[in-house]
Amino acid sequence: MKKHWDNPLEHPMPPGTRVPASLQIAPVTVAPATVLAPMAGVTDTVFRRFIRNASMFMTSAADDPVDQEREAPPPVRPALDETISNQQSGCGLIMTEFTSADGLARMRESKRKRYLTFYDDEHPISAQLFGSNPTTLADAARIVEQTGFDMVDLNLGCPAKRVVSCNGGSGLLRDLPLIATIFESVRAAVTIPFTVKFRLGWNDNHIVCVPLAKLAEDSGLNAVAIHARTREQGYAGQARWEHIAEVKAAVKIPVIGNGDVRTPEDACALVAKTGCDAVMIGRAAPANPWIFRQIAQYTATGRYDLPTEQDRYRMIRTYFEMLLTELTTDTSRAPAAEAAGKMKQFASWFTHGVHGGAALRKSIYEAKNGAAILEAVDSFFNREVAEEPPDSSLADAQMLVPSLVAGE
Numbered sequence: 001m002k003k004h005w006d007n008p009l010e011h012p013m014p015p016g017t018r019v020p021a022s023l024q025i026a027p028v029t030v031a032p033a034t035v036l037a038p039m040a041g042v043t044d045t046v047f048r049r050f051i052r053n054a055s056m057f058m059t060s061a062a063d064d065p066v067d068q069e070r071e072a073p074p075p076v077r078p079a080l081d082e083t084i085s086n087q088q089s090g091c092g093l094i095m096t097e098f099t100s101a102d103g104l105a106r107m108r109e110s111k112r113k114r115y116l117t118f119y120d121d122e123h124p125i126s127a128q129l130f131g132s133n134p135t136t137l138a139d140a141a142r143i144v145e146q147t148g149f150d151m152v153d154l155n156l157g158c159p160a161k162r163v164v165s166c167n168g169g170s171g172l173l174r175d176l177p178l179i180a181t182i183f184e185s186v187r188a189a190v191t192i193p194f195t196v197k198f199r200l201g202w203n204d205n206h207i208v209c210v211p212l213a214k215l216a217e218d219s220g221l222n223a224v225a226i227h228a229r230t231r232e233q234g235y236a237g238q239a240r241w242e243h244i245a246e247v248k249a250a251v252k253i254p255v256i257g258n259g260d261v262r263t264p265e266d267a268c269a270l271v272a273k274t275g276c277d278a279v280m281i282g283r284a285a286p287a288n289p290w291i292f293r294q295i296a297q298y299t300a301t302g303r304y305d306l307p308t309e310q311d312r313y314r315m316i317r318t319y320f321e322m323l324l325t326e327l328t329t330d331t332s333r334a335p336a337a338e339a340a341g342k343m344k345q346f347a348s349w350f351t352h353g354v355h356g357g358a359a360l361r362k363s364i365y366e367a368k369n370g371a372a373i374l375e376a377v378d379s380f381f382n383r384e385v386a387e388e389p390p391d392s393s394l395a396d397a398q399m400l401v402p403s404l405v406a407g408e
Contacts, residue, residue, distance in 0.1 A: 255274075
């Protein structure tokens, strides 16, 4: 997945516009109306819980007033022993990595747990499936429901060649009759909410988002999510939000908008320009795990906190510790190698915005194992904290924007 955006647009805050407080998908309440997008290799149970608890890794400016003299606090390593609500985290719905329906239907029940593991604090949670065989997808959807997920989602958006070559993901966008059969089969197989995430179409000559959304509605699906790019675009160029607006005007079921939401301003602009019922965030989440909380702050107050170096240290250190703990409890894996590899994968995202981040990335990449990576992180941030100016505070880094209240 491409980590950066092509010439991202800056969206000013539309007056009076905010991300909706909640979204109802059949019996499931998504509050606030923000969704963590399913991302292969990213949204495993560790990252999902990490996002749900991201509020713990930021010091609020209200607790750190500008006029209060202070010294930089020592590094803190929080344990995830608090219950964080969706409203506190700012993320109303989390989704799994996409999972092969064929693989899920064939594998042993014990192995399924590796792909469908989730914890009680992840609700509401949706499991995303990909595949092209209606019967197999229906069987996999039953497994998802029996496992205890709140929703099941069908992937019609992945642009990867290995997925498309099997007629999965966005490859199915070329065959609406087959999609109709899949919708019918999966809808008949489960009682939990059934949703679909899709792209605009295969290419600019084959834009099918509106008829596909209508097909979903007519087939009894409960919501649609749209990544406003074609399969041919991949992650390049600008997301074309006008097509999300077209879909919203065409159907009565909830519409979730996705594409180029990097900031709270972007999230509010997407709602203002499309009328979508919720905002889905993908690439921005690993780069800025606080984005959901920031959106909630922004829509409530017209301002949001930016993370300090200390906040980033807490975040990186805690995620890496969570990763090591989760992997070492799974005897079916080679935890040391997998944990170190995942730490290095996320280092390029997590160090975005860190002063001197290139040096931190280099030390992480050169480390031989998880323990050495943690030591490199500790060493880097202990040095950074020691060198931090004494008057530095989160309030100094706080983003101020026009108030959402008319007249202020």
